Each structure stands twice: as C-alpha cells, then as structure tokens.
C-alpha cells in the first residue's frame with residue numbers, strides 16, 4: 001500500500017508537476033508574482049507606518065530588500081510578445097515607450113537600494129524612506145499598468 005502511494009506520487013511528480021513549473025515561467029506570470037511580492041512587502045511596512053503593527057527593524061529591512069531585488073530584475077520580464085495573455089495588466093505603453101518605462105523602473109530601484117542602505121532603525125526612519133519609495137508605485141502604474149475595470 002505504501003509503495004503504491006509512493007509510486008503514484010512519483011508519477012504525479014513526473015507528469016503533473018513539471019508542466020506546472022514550465023507554465024509558471026511565462027514572463028506574464030513571473031512578473032505578476034514579483035509584483036505580488038512587492039505588494040506584500042509594501043503592505044507589511046504600511047501597517048508599521050500606520051501604527052497597525054509594531055515597528056520591526058528586521059522585518060522592515062527584509063521587506064525593503066525584497067522590493068530592491070524585484071526592482072533589479074523586473075525589467076527582464078517584458079519581452080516582445082508578452083503584452084497579452086495570462087490576464088496581464090501590463091499597458092501597451094511599456095512596449096511603445098520602453099525608455100520611459102525603464103526610467104521609472106530605474107528610479108524605483110534607486111529608491112529601493114537607498115532604503116535598504118539606510119536600514120531604518122526606528123519608525124521615523126522607516127517613514128522617511130517609505131514615502132518616497134511608494135510614490136514610485138503610482139507613478140509607474142498610472143502609465144504602464146492597465147486599471148482593473
């Protein structure tokens with residue numbers, strides 16, 4: 001009985017799991033996952049800034065590091081032909097005005113790197129980097145992300 005279960009698990013591993021990983025590697029899905037992580041990290045810090053959770057220096061630095069890492073490679077997930085599919089919210093402007101998009105992304109990365117380097121040690125220090133960093137979200141989304149209707 002145990003052997004059968006193991007065998008079944010091995011079969012699922014061979015036939016079911018591998019295609020799932022391949023599908024997850026589509027750039028539309030990868031970049032949506034990346035932005036979800038950015039959203040999660042931002043949300044964790046927003047709670048601290050709003051006083052809904054206690055300031056935690058390690059958690060804040062981890063969140064800022066996540067954002068900096070995402071910003072560093074996010075631009076690789078927009079190859080030609082990935083402008084549609086997988087319910088992408090990426091706006092056509094990314095491909096018609098790539099330089100503008102890259103500039104927004106570079107500013108985002110710069111602010112995220114500066115925030116990581118600052119390593120906020122108290123709530124005021126976090127607030128000082130959180131404001132400028134999160135201005136990048138709307139500044140990019142308003143042109144380069146389609147609104148959900």
Ligand code: HEC
Pocket residue numbers: 028031032033035036038039042067087088089090091101104105108133134136137138140141144145146
């Ligand atoms: C340089 C541009 C840019 C910046 C800066 C940016 N985003 Fe995004 N974001 C996008 C694009 C483009 C999408 C849509 C990607 C897609 O659907 O293919 C997106 C999607 C999202 C999503 C939806 C993810 C999903 O599919 O579920 C969230 C949440 C998000 N962004 C949060 C943030 C937050 C929070 C910040 C700031 C800390 C931020 N973004 C900064 C470009 C940006």
